[in-house]
Amino acid sequence: MSREAVIEALKSVKGPDGFDIVSAGTVRALQVEEGKVRFVMEIDPAQAEAYGPVQAQAEAAAGAVEGISGVSVVLTGHSNAAPPDLKPKRAAEPKGPEKIPGVARIIAVASGKGGVGKSTLSANLACALAQQGRKVGLLDADVYGPSQPRMMGVTGRPASPDGKTILPMRNHGVTMMSIGLMVNEDQAVIWRGPMLMGALQQMMMQVQWRALDVLIVDLPPGTGDVQMTLSQKAQVDGAIVVSTPQDVALLDARKGIDMFDKLNVPLLGLVENMSTHVCSNCGHEEHIFGHGGVAAEAEKLGVPLLAEVPLDLKIRLASDGGVPVVVSAPDSRQAKAYQDIAAALVARGAA
Ligand SMILES: Nc1ncnc2c1ncn2[C@@H]1O[C@H](COP(=O)(O)OP(=O)(O)OP(=O)(O)O)[C@@H](O)[C@H]1O
Numbered sequence: 253m254s255r256e257a258v259i260e261a262l263k264s265v266k267g268p269d270g271f272d273i274v275s276a277g278t279v280r281a282l283q284v285e286e287g288k289v290r291f292v293m294e295i296d297p298a299q300a301e302a303y304g305p306v307q308a309q310a311e312a313a314a315g316a317v318e319g320i321s322g323v324s325v326v327l328t329g330h331s332n333a334a335p336p337d338l339k340p341k342r343a344a345e346p347k348g349p350e351k352i353p354g355v356a357r358i359i360a361v362a363s364g365k366g367g368v369g370k371s372t373l374s375a376n377l378a379c380a381l382a383q384q385g386r387k388v389g390l391l392d393a394d395v396y397g398p399s400q401p402r403m404m405g406v407t408g409r410p411a412s413p414d415g416k417t418i419l420p421m422r423n424h425g426v427t428m429m430s431i432g433l434m435v436n437e438d439q440a441v442i443w444r445g446p447m448l449m450g451a452l453q454q455m456m457m458q459v460q461w462r463a464l465d466v467l468i469v470d471l472p473p474g475t476g477d478v479q480m481t482l483s484q485k486a487q488v489d490g491a492i493v494v495s496t497p498q499d500v501a502l503l504d505a506r507k508g509i510d511m512f513d514k515l516n517v518p519l520l521g522l523v524e525n526m527s528t529h530v531c532s533n534c535g536h537e538e539h540i541f542g543h544g545g546v547a548a549e550a551e552k553l554g555v556p557l558l559a560e561v562p563l564d565l566k567i568r569l570a571s572d573g574g575v576p577v578v579v580s581a582p583d584s585r586q587a588k589a590y591q592d593i594a595a596a597l598v599a600r601g602a603a
Pocket residue numbers: 363365366367368369370371372373394397399472473525526561562563564565567568569571572
């Protein structure tokens with residue numbers, strides 16, 4: 253079971269233009285992992301209907317490859333479709349990722365699994381960078397559970413005065429946009445495929461971010477379609493991977509690290525969250541989930557360990573209350589870990 257075998261199988265599938273979907277450059281970001289295949293089919297939106305059966309054939313072709321137990325194909329639209337008479341060779345040339353207008357740099361914050369503190373880090377990092385004088389945007393791309401409106405204390409729907417562009421929200425010195433502000437909270441979880449990709453693209457390209465030094469993107473957990481779409485569509489300058497210290501969390505984090513490697517996104521560093529727990533009554537320090545695993549991984553990869561953030565009630569209460577701890581208690585020990593990450597990124601010219 254190999255990536256090559258899947259690609260070979262997909263060459264038997266023809267698009268509505270008669271060219272096979274691999275040579276035509278329709279198949280993008282193909283990954284094979286533990287018997288599961290994922291890829292994006294980038295198509296002319298006007299041909300979405302015609303591609304329905306092609307998608308089904310592609311799923312069947314990839315699924316028939318020996319050792320493949322699951323296939324996930326996402327149809328996504330590209331804006332400038334190739335003219336129909338284009339030779340397959342030219343059509344296969346990939347369209348490179350674009351800069352988001354006005355945005356100097358993009359940093360993606362990712363995690364291998366959910367609930368490890370990726371959104372908490374994104375919110376605190378964005379606020380800390382703003383406190384350090386950077387013009388910062390925060391894009392909540394966690395389509396399956398957008399939590400930035402709550403963490404950043406933002407409510408209401410973003411306005412669209414001209415019906416085309418969207419005005420972002422702003423709080424704590426940070427310009428922000430979340431998929432949670434565009435749909436009802438319970439709706440976001442059922443979004444799938446092209447609709448979801450369209451929303452992500454809209455948030456990147458149609459939001460009036462204005463001039464930003466850095467846009468922090470809070471990704472959904474794992475290594476899925478959103479991560480692939482983001483790095484295909486926009487030029488991501490660096491990624492931060494968050495993990496808790498347990499072996500199983502680290503195992504998932506490694507998959508995230510591997511994904512960024514494949515997508516050619518430089519890894520800026522790792523963060524160990526919930527590293528130690530300091531008892532709020534007696535001050536006793538305990539490594540509830542173990543300690544040092546993320547540091548060892550960073551050393552192995554030759555990337556910085558950006559911080560070890562403690563498991564601390566104050567951090568949770570602050571985020572749940574809509575005022576991240578770097579804003580509610582900027583001089584606290586709890587805020588320092590996030591401020592140090594921001595300072596390190598600024599010093600390296602990464603933010
Ligand atoms: N260092 C910390 N100390 C205490 N609580 C924390 C810490 N980091 C995160 N939390 C809390 O843990 C919960 C999960 O954190 P968060 O939402 O940031 O994780 P996530 O990785 O973004 O999760 P998901 O992938 O589900 O969106 C939240 O209630 C948050 O307040």
